[in-house]
Amino acid sequence: MSDVEKHEGGCACGEVRYKTSAYPTHTAVCHCRYCQLRTGSAFGVSVYFERNAVEKLSGKLQKFEYETESGNKVCTEFCVICGTTVYWYAEAFNGTVGIGGGTFDPPSFWYDIKREVFCRSKAPFSENAINDKYQTSPIYNQVKVDPYRQSGSG
Ligand SMILES: [Zn+2]
Ligand SMILES: [Zn+2]
Secondary structure, three states: OOOOOOEEEEOOOOOOEEEEOOOOOEEEEEOOHHHHHHHOOOOEEEEEEEHHHEEEEEOOEEEEEEEOOOOOEEEEEEEOOOOOEEEEEEHHHOOEEEEEHHHEOOOOOOOOOOEEEOHHHOOOOOOOOOOEEOOOOOOOOOOOOOOOOOOOOO
């Protein structure tokens, strides 16, 4: 893995721009309800980096915090103008920052996706060739049940 990987990306309106300067620490396609609600789509594409490998170049972000069924806090950051979720910080992955995989400039999907998580709430049409699949996730430890709309039980 090269530590000189350099990529840029940003939000839909172009105000928020960032630069990454390392290979991701881990990557996943996530079918959890939080990702489905965050994106309005079938799944999230999570690309995590060491925090010092990500630099914001421009734009203003608004925070939204929630606690997952595992009791972990997640803080998403989205563009105040267009609403694209660009970053998030997950307590479960301390020291890293997640970037929405679709926000990288083309060719956007330059990284490998290593695993697929929360397949229990996966849309029936979203099949893929990822081998490492989980009904929840390897670190999942449910401590509460969220309301129906958010619950990972799908
Ligand atoms: Zn924007
Ligand atoms: Zn998710």
